[in-house]
Every structure is written in C-alpha cells, then in structure tokens.
Amino acid sequence: MTTNSKDMRKTWEKIADYFRAHSIWMKWYCTGCGAIEMPPTMTSRFDMEQLGMGPMATPRQADVLLITGYLSAKTLRRVIYSYEQMQDPKYVVGFGSCTLNGGIYFDSYATMTRLDHYLPVDLYIAGCMPRPEAIMNAFDTLIKMIEKGEAKGWRHYQENHDWYRKNQLHSLKEVYVKDEFHE
Amino acid sequence: MTFDILIVLMFLGAVTAYLVSKADLKAGAYATVLFSLGALVLLLLGRGEIGSEFTILFMGFEVTTIGWYFSGVMVLVYAMTAFFNSYWMDKMIYPGSYNFLYLFSLGGTVGLFFAKDLITLFIFWEIVVWSSTFIVPMGKSRRAAVVYYTISTIGSMATLYGIMLLHRISGTLDIQGAFAPLKNDPVLATVIFFIFIMAGLTKIGIFPFHIWLPLAHGSAPHTFSPVLSGGLVKMGAFIAYMSVGILPAYEAFKGSLTVMGIPIQIYALMILGAVSIVLGTLMAIKQDDAKKLIAYSSVANGGYILIGILLMDQLAFAGSMMHLFNHAIASAAAFLAIAVVAHRTGTTKISELGGMIHRMPLTYLTYLIAIISLAGIPPMGGFVSKWLIIQGLADQGLMFMALAAFFGSIGSFLYVFRPLAAVFLGQLAPRHEELASAPLLMKIPMTILMVLILFFGVLPGWILGIIGQIQVAAGIEPVMMSGNSILAVNGVLNTLNVFMVFGFGFLIALVIFMLMQKSRRVGLMDTYTSAEFIYTPELYHYGSAFYAPFERLYARHPSVEDFLMALAYKGHEAGLMVNALFFSHKPGVTVFWITVIVAVVTLGGVGL
Amino acid sequence: MINPVLLIAIPLLLAFVSILYKGYRNNLLVFGALVNAGLVLTLGKGEYLIGGFKPPFGINLVLDDYAFLGLLVINGLFLLITLMSLDKIGENATVLLVALAGLNGLLLTGDLFNLFVFLEITAITAYILSASSRQYQHSFNYLVLGTLGSGLYLFGLILLYAVFGSLNMADLSLKMATADTSQLVIPSLLIFIGLGVEVKILPFNGWVRGVYGNSDSLVGPLFSAVYAGAMLLVFGRIFAQVIPLGAYLKTLLLLLGALTLIAGELAALSKTRIREILLYSSIGQSGLIVTLFLSGLVFPAVMQLFNNILSKAVLFTVAGQMADTTGTDDAEALQGAFARHKLAGVAFTIAGLSLIGMPLFYGFVSKINLLFGVFSLDNYWLPGVILLGTVIEGTYLIRLLVKLWMPGEEGLVSHESHATKAPLEIQRARVMGIVVLSAVLLVGGLMPGMIQNNLSESGRLLDETTPVYLFDLKGGQ
Amino acid sequence: MNLMNFVYAFLLLLAAFVFQTTLTGINRKVVARLQRRRGPRFYQQFIDIFKALSKGSTTHGWVFDFGVVMALGGIMATAIFIPFGPLKAVPAMDNIFIIAYVLAVGMLGMAMSASGSGNPWASIGVSRALTNMLAYDIPFMMVVFGLIFAFDTSSLSGLAAIQREGGFLGWHVIRFPLGGIVAMISLQGMLGKKPFDSFIAPAEIASGPMVEYGGRHLGMLFLLHEFSTFIEVSLIVHLFFGGGATVAAFLVKYALIYTFLNIVSNVLPRFKIDQAVTFFYKVPLALAVVQTFLIIVVGMGVA
Incomplete structure (x- = not known):
C-alpha cells in the first residue's frame, strides 16, 4: 500500500467508517480492578448503549479491545492473542494508568508498563481509576476518531508488525507459549 | 421371462461369486457388483411384465407392482453397497462366503416379493434370515447374530403359524385365496392379523423387537450394515402391507371398536409404531457409535413406515411407501459414508473422530445429503414422504401418532447432527492428518445415491406414480399429482417450487456473501479459547456426550432390552x-x- | 424273495465268526453292514413266519413300508457310520454286529415279546458301547435304567397278555381296538415308560446326559442316529399302530412329549459343551417325534425322525471328533474350529440348519409337513409348542454355528487369528461321510418331491388320514 | 413460477427485513426504557448489521462459509413462503409443514457452519439449540396439528382467512385459548428469548454457535436472525391472531406481539437447557395435548 491510498479513504470506506463509529462492540480484557467501572457505564446511570456501544462475547465479534488493568507477562500474551483474533478494523483502548505506565504496580518485576510498545493503542483513558464520565468522554472521542478515519492503530500494527513483534518477544520471549506451567 | 431369470440368476450368481472368489478375492467382489447391477437392469427392463406368473421348481411366483417396487428398493441398495465389497475382502474372515451369502440373500429378498403362495414367501423369508445371519457375525459381534436370528425367528415362526392356520381355514396357500375367508370373521381375522404381522414387526424392528437392530446393524461388517438397514428391514414392511392390504384388515375389522375411525386392532399396532419412533429417537440421541446411531434411527423410521402402511389411506400410505424408498437409500448412503470413515480410520466411534470433512469432502457431502433426507428436510426425498405421512395423520386426526411423528422428526435433527458435527466437522486429530479420501469405487455409489436422494426430493412424480398404482391395486384412492404438485386433501406441496425458492434464497445469500470483503483463512486451532493457548486438537473437540443435559433427563429409563x-x-x-x-x-x-x-x-x- | 430274517441272521452269524477270527473282525463288520444294506434293497414286502407257527401263535416278521423305510435308513446309516469311524471300533466289532442284528430285529418283528428280546439285545450292546468312553458310572446308570425300562415294558406286556391273551401286534391291535380303554391305561403306561427310557422321554431319560455327553465319534452318531432312530420307530410302531390310547392317557402322554420338547430345548440352550447341546437337542427332538406319533401323525413323524437322525449323525460325528482329538468339546474353547476344516464345517452347518428346519434343507420339508399334519387334527396348541421349540433350537444351534465359524472377541472383527489352537483333526473318511449325509439333506430339501413321492406311499399305507404336503404341486396341494 | 414471482419475492424479503430490523431497533429502545435507560437510536440495528458486513472476517474452511450461505438462503426461502399480510410471493406454498421443515434447512446450515469452525463452544451451543428445538417445537406442532384437523387446511393464509370470518372473536387465540398460550410460549422458545436462551449464553459459552463469527459472517447471521424472527412471529400472527386482511393490520399485530414477548423476556431469568425441556414437556405439551384432544374428540371451538 502506498502512503497516498493509505490516507485517502474511498467513499465506501467513509460510509463504513460511519457505521463502525456508531456501532462499537467491545471485548473487555478485565485483568485489573478497572472493570468495576464498566457496570455503571453500561447501566441506566450512563447507558453506553445510547452511543451504540456494547459488550461482546468473543474477540471475533468485537471491534474494540478494552484493556482495563495492569498487564503481566502472562496476561500480555493473552491480550496479544486476543487482539490478533479480532477482525479488521479493530481498535485498542487502554483503560487506566496501569496500561499507560504500570500504575501503582509500575515497579513490579512482572508488570508490563507500556501497552503501546506491544499493541497499537488508539486511545488511553487516564486515571486510577477513570470514572464512567471519563469513559463516556473517551468513547465519544473514539467515535469521532473513527468517523474521521483517524483511528488507524490496526493498520499501524500491520505495517509495523516487525517492530511490535520484536518488542513482544523482547519482553515475553515467546508470545504463543507452548506450555508455560508445565515445561 | 425376465423375473424367473432374475431370481435364478441371483442364486447362480451367488455360486459364481463364490467360485470366482476362490480364484481371486477382488474379482469375486466385483462379481457381486455385476450381478446386483444386472438384477437392477433386469428389474427395470421387466417393468412391462407386471402381472405375469411363473414357476421355479416347486415354487410359484407372481409379479405385482408392489413386489416390483419393493424388490427395486432392495436391489438398488444391494447394488450400491456391492461397490464397497472389494475393499473389505482382505478384512473378512471368509470373503468368498461373504460374496456368496451377499448374493444369496439378495436372491432371497427378490424371490420373497414375487411369491405367489405363502409357502414360497416363507421359504424365501427364511433363506434371507439364515444367509444374513451368517454375514452379521463376520463383523464385530457374535452375540448380535444370535439376537438377530432369535428375534427374526420369533417373528417368522409366528408368521408360519399364521400361514398354517390360514391354510387350515381356507384350504389354500395362494396369497389371494388364503385370506379370503377372513373377511367375514372378525375374531379369526384379528388372530391372524396379529400372528401374521409378527414377522414384519420383528423385521422392521418395532418395539419391543427393536433390540436386534442396533446390535446387528451396529456390528455387522461395514459393507453389510447398509443392506441390513436400507434393505432387509423393508421386508418387514412387505409383511405389514400383506397383513392390512391383502387381509384386508379394514374390511375384516369393520365391526370392531374404533379409535378415530381406526379399528382398535390396527390402532394397537400403530401405538407400537409410535413407541418405536419415540424410543428409536431417544436411543439414537445418546449413541456414541455412529452405526448404532443410524441403526436406532432405522427403528424410528420403521415406526413411520409401519404407521403409514397400517393407515391404508391416500396420503400416509403413499408417504410410507415412498419413505421406504427414501429411508432405504438415505440410510444406505449414511452407512456407506460411515463405512468410508471406518475404512480409513478403523473406527466408528463418534468420540474418536472429528474433522473428517477436511480429508474426505465427498463422503461428508454424502452423509450430509443422506441425513437431510433422513431428518425429512427439503429439498430431499425424505421430506416429501414425511410430509405425506404427517398430512395423512392430520387428515385422520391421529394425535398421538402425530405427537410421536413430530418428536421423531425434530429428534432426528438432534441425532443426525451428532455424527455430522463430531465425525465430519470439528477438530481433525493429528493422527488423521494423512488420511486419503474415499477410493474411486466407493465414490461411485455415494454419488449415485446423493443424486437419487436429491432427484426424488425435487421430482417425486415418477415414484409417486408407481405408488399410485400400488394404491389402486390395493383398492384405495391413489395419491394425486398435478404437474409437480402433490395434492393432499389438506395441503399442497410443489416440490419443484420449494426447490426453486430455496435456490433463489441461496442465490441471494451467496450474492451478499460474495459482495463483502474476502475472508482470511485461519487454521482450525485458531479459535476463541478465552485466549488460552491450546495445542491438542483431540481434546479440543466436542464429540462425546453431545447432548449431555438432555441425555441426563432419561438416563435412568426402563429398558425392554434388559427385560x-x-x-x-x-x-x-x-x-x-x-x-x-x-x-x-x-x-x-x-x-x-x-x-x-x-x-x-x-x-x-x-x-x- | 429274500427272507428278511437274513438281516438279523447274517450279522448275528458274523458276530460269532468274528469271535473266532479276531484279526478280521473289522472286515467282517464292514462286510456284514454292506451285505445288510444291500439286502434291504432287494427285500420284498410281506409277512414272514418264523418257525412255522402261524401268528398269533408263532413269531412273525412284518415287512411293511414302515419297516422297510426304517431298515433302509438304519442300515444305510449304520454302514456309513461304521465306514466313517472304522478306526474307532477296536474291540467293539462283534458288539456292533450283534447290535445290527438287534436293530433290524426291532424294526422287523411283529411280536411284542420278540420285540422285548431284541430290545434287550440292542440295549446290552448299547451298554457295552457306552462303556467305551470309560465313564463306567454313566454306563452303569444307563444299565440300571435300561434294565428297569425293559422290566417295566415286560410288565406291561404281561398285563396285556393277561387281558388279551396275545402278543402278536396285528392280533393285539385288533383286539384292543374294541376293548375298554381303562383296561389299557396301566399296561400302556408301563410300555410307554419302558420305551420312554430308550427314546429319551422326560423324565425317564436321566441316563442320556452321561452317555451321550461322553460319546466319541463312533458311539455318538451311532446312539443318536441309529439307536435313537430304531427306538423311535419302534415307539411309533407300538403307539401309533398297535396300542390305542384313551383320551386321558393320550393327553397326559402328549403333554409329556411336549414337555420333553420344550425342556430338552431349554436345557440345550443353557449348555456350552457341544455334545451336551446336541444331546439335549436330541431329547427335544424325541419329544417332538413322540408327540407326533401319539397324535397319529405317522408319516410326518417319520420324516422328522429321518431329518433328526441324519442331522444328528453329522453333528455328533463332528462333535465326537472334536472331543476325541482336542480333549474338549466346549464351544468357547473351540471357537473358529471350522476355519481350518471348512468342508466339515459346511456339512455341520447344513445338518444344523436342516435340524432347525431352514428352507433349502430337508428339515424344512419335514417341518412343514408335520405342521400341516398337526393343524389337520385341529390341534392349535401343539404347533405353538413346536414352533417355540424351533425358536429355542435355532437360537442355540445358530449360536453354536456362529461360535464355531467366526472366532473373535465381542467388539472385535472376526478374524482367523482368534481361532482355536486346539489340535483338531477330522479324518478324511469322516469328512466324506458327513458330506454325503449333508448332501442327502440338501437334495431332500431342494427336490423334496423326489424323496417324498417314494416315501408318501408308505405314509398312506400306514395311515390313510395323514395328509401329505407335496411340494411337486405348485404352491402346495 | 415465473420471473415476476422472484422479483415479488425479493421485494417482500426486503420489506420484511426493513420492518423487522426497525422493530428490533425499537424494541431495544423499549427494553432500555424498561431499564430506565435512554437506549440506542431506533435504527441502531441497521448500523450494527451493516457495520458487521463491512468488516473483515476469518474463515475456518469451506463448510464454515457454505453453512452461513445455506443458513441465510434457507431462512430467506422460508421467509418467501410466509404470507406478508395478504401478500404472497409464491402461490399455494404457505403450507405450515413446508415452512416448519424449510426453516430447518437454515438451522442445519447454521449449526453445520458453527461446528465447522472447530470451536467446541459452538458445538455446545448447537447441541443446546437443537435440544431447545426438540422442546418447543413439539407442543407447537401439536397445536397446529389440531388446527389442521379442525379446518382441513394446512395453508397459513387459509387458516388466517377462516379466523377473520368471525371477526375478533373468531381468532384462534380466543377460540382455542390453551393453544394460544402454548403457541406464545413456544414462540418465546423459537425466538431464543429468555428464559429459553441458554444456547447463546454469552458469559458461559461465549455466545455459543456464534463464537467464531465476525465480519460478513456475523452480519449475515444478524440478517438471518431478523428473517427467522419474521418467520416465527408471522406464523403465530397467521395461526392465532387472524393474520392480516391488510398489510397494516398484519404489521400492527405483529409489532404488538413481538414487543410483548420482548418485554416478557426481559423480566425473566434463564432456564438451564434441561430445565427448559422439562418445562416444555410438563406444561405447554400437556396443554397442547388437552387442546388438541378438545379439538379432535370434543370438537370444542371448531364449529
């Protein structure tokens, strides 16, 4: 793909991006405490469905991978695996400080402090932890980004796969681990 | 002339096949193909000779439409299955005898349907029983053969008693004449009815005589199970037809108590048929062996056939006659598909298989089409016949039969899907990676059967025409056709239209599918595992206890088999x-x- | 015209000669059997006086069709069995010659007391033969019961003589026909029991299990075919033609026959040793044949009798051979035995199927005939019992055949590697013999008319009322 | 059948799709209001479907694709047989048993495709869906059987026309109230709504049969879902609520029934699959048998 065609969207892609923006199905990767903020966001107080958002059961069906907590070597492998099972176009949202810089676990030997070294994060939601208002606000931003064709993390991942893979291997030695408990 | 040649040819063929087998096993197996195909050709050629009579040795024969129809079904199943024989020659303990008995039992079945007198009928009946009894134990179970023989013999001995009683009463053994005095004697007719039909009930596998089917079908040699299930079981339907059609039961039972217009004697047997449907369905759902599963489905389908025949009306009878054919070819095709799997993998256990579609797509397709027909889903033949039976039941208002029929119908989705999902779909075990697809000679009959199943589902006119003739001969109103529409009193079925609309829907779906972005092909193990890394396909395959929650509901059922x-x-x-x-x-x-x-x-x- | 007394005299003479020339006794036996078999073919029907006294005062031999048929089959079978098992005869050649004389006498005699004499002669040879298995307890058991039976027979005979003053069958039957049946109850019961011991009617047949169950390939077929055949024919002669039974006794004895049939078949069902299965099957068949005789169905009974003894000769030969060479006749231990002995297996199978009454074999013809016969008497429970017996019989015979043909564990495909390793051998002579016998059964089944036409004459002679189902007519009569 | 039939059929399909999808969207809103939420836009369902279709997808082999096409094709074919109010694309093909069995083609295709993905959760979901079907279909078929016996026709429009003769009181739901109840409960099962939705249980078996679908496959499954909902609800409208003399009447009845069921669904918990079977065989089946008995033997409500 040339740079030119990469940035230019065809008409059908613009239409498609409109649909994608207003129908955001999420796969939540709830490793940390951040997940506790999702139920209030879903239910009547904030009602994320009014933006066309909703949780989905599997990464195959989802558009957004929402990572709501700190990442260890073990969980990062799973996050990468899940991300790679998602269908294009797909977006990653880092939720809370943990994904940004390791949060309160930043000095643990096992914590992966920066998610965007391993996966293309389209949007971070800062805070420990972010309130539902922050989440709603963030998704509003994400919707706008998608609509404008700016959320292109998935394409970035495709194009710079080697770099991402190098980082992943550097931290994890092995992404698709064979048998990490018994070997 | 054609038919005496046909019958004699089969017995000569049996001897020939045996002798050829002594020289070369494969050649002997090919001889069974040739002779059974020859029989098929002769039958088709002899269509014009319906009504003729002939004699062989001391046995008298008469060619009737129904006999022609039944033997056509039988010979077709035999001929198609015969293609498989050559692949099992080196696995059989007595390949020569197998070929001999194969054609011998074929001769027996053909002779049976053309019998003019009851003794001839019985002679051929018993020939089939003992010749098939010796084939069954060449497979996996010796006990199965004994149970098969015993149950069959209980039936045939009861029928023999009936034959003798008939002779005592009427002084003749001629089929038409022997039943004549019964018309005016309901008590005697009842006795004869129940005794005579026994052979039919045991052969069809009607409750409580169904126990031999899973045993014998499940453990007979893989090449004989299709014949047992598709062919020999149908002999029972012939006897059932004689008991109601030729007796004639409805006339004889005119004065008896009726339930929904059906004499109580006939209704009682219908209840047995209904029980068979429910029981066959429930048992099929919980089988782990694919062959046993299809065997139990034969029990259920036998129930449909029996109910339809016993009704002797315009719709259900026609449906049942057609179902006989549809079930014969569909069940044979399903068994053959399983035989291919068994040939390649050496097992028929559902829980040990999986992902066969990736190794043998044609076999999968055969099984798929066969089970669509078995489950009575359009546009296959099985749908037309089940539709006719259910419309017939609705016309008569036989609600409990209908209840069983619905249960069997929906239940069949469950049990036919189980091997489909667990044998052909799902994960392919690494030990099966290198399997080859079906050999050419196996593909031929499977393709023919597939085409036939589909053809008679879309254009059932020809076969319903023959059934109409049978109905006229039996003195009932024939099933009505107009163009491609089957006209029932309470509904119309235009199979061609169904097929075309289905094709149209399929086309739209295909267009939608093609218009959208191309899909990326991923491996079978690249599935959603809650992000767990799994590398053992065998364990990552849902094959055993497929309907566990449902099976639990009747896990502690009483069993007539135990009794x-x-x-x-x-x-x-x-x-x-x-x-x-x-x-x-x-x-x-x-x-x-x-x-x-x-x-x-x-x-x-x-x-x- | 050859005097049938030769059939008795020649073997008897040869028996004495064989004592003198021990080296040639086997040859003498074969010679005797051959001569007898040949002689039977040349016999002329009629009544022959012995000793010049006219009956009812003297002893006479009656050679009617019934006797002729019996002689034909019994002598033929005797010859065949002798030839088959020549190597087994050993010391017994003389005994066998005496037995042949006795058997022929049984079939020929027209005098009840003379019958007793032959009965005793035959029985003694049977005791001796049974001892060849070296199971002396069983022989002794047989001896005791056989003697008791003979004694009871004699007792019954004396009572008859006391009442009617005659022992000649023809004379007696005329006299008894007009007699009060209550006078006959006790003597006929005693005679029934006496013969019942020999023809294996329950509950008089306690000896059978020990004797048949240990028989070898000579004694087995000899007892089950030749002795049993002759005894049953005698039974038929007496109870179908001589002694008329009152309704009470007839019902009771019929029940006893039916009971024997079912009990015998059931007992066979529960057994796993081949000879035991066969011996109980013989008991069942005896019950059936006795029932037919008692019902007056002489011709069907004779047909069934021939079917039974021809089949049993084959079956017992093979079973005896198995026991002789492998030391066991347990079906489980011998599974797949026929994989290496196909010809013998085929003969065994044909015999078995014929015994069950499967079509294409002679057994079917006889079964159909006997069913027609029973129905013609308007008896509707007996055919049910007979057919039930057939079901049970079929079950255990098919089970046995399957076991012997198809080795393998449940759940595994039958394969030759599962077959028994027991050193089973079947001598060529025996194979030839049983093949001949099974061929007869097959021909009889395929072309029943051929045999039937020849047999039916005698059937009619015996009993005008017995219907004969002729297969020659299209679709039956 | 000529070309016009097919054009007509296509238009009716389109109408059915637009109608049912809008209705689904409205119902999402209704449910949101029940839960005191604002809920999505009424056309949210369209957005979801088109979005899914526009995305990339993965496939696990030809049967995975073929099954989806067969499923959607089969369901659309069934939808063509359904009279759209008084409109019928194909004459004389609205036989209830044909519809019931053609419907199964779609189900089979879907099941086949799901199992073809190789994911055990899909197979578990299919096994539950089929078991569920065995539970709800039999009471429903029994009631239908009674109707066919009573009126000697198995045509949907025929049965609907008979009801309209008697006005509102002629509706089968009034004349055969037990049957009506059974049909409504069975419909709940057919639609896979609570309490009979254990086969898709997202948190337990990751949405069951749908676990591996994404992109166009998932979009087609959504389409399939809309069409099958249309078929199933229409069945009940025609069989028990007098069908529709006009399209409008039909759609109004349809919308009311669907919304009602949806509301019911949202206040109920979920049955385990064996509980569902037991429930269907204990209550609706018994009612269905009683109803059919009353129709056939007593003739109650027929004349």
Missing part, C-alpha cells in the same frame, strides 16, 4: 433347572420320576 435379556436368562435358568431336576448321574432320581408318573396316572386315571 428381554432377563427373559433369555430365565430360559437359561430353566434349562439348568431341567438339567438339575431330571438329569442326575444317579439312577435313583429317574426311578423317582417314574414312580411319580405312574402314581399320577394311576391315581388320576384308572377310573377313566
């Missing part, structure tokens, strides 16, 4: 008792008995 086995054991114990009571090594015991007898006779009888 019959207990009965058999009681017989065994009685034998031991006889032995203990009378056969001592001490002469004193015998002397004692002599004394007892003398005492009894003298005390009781001197005065007489």
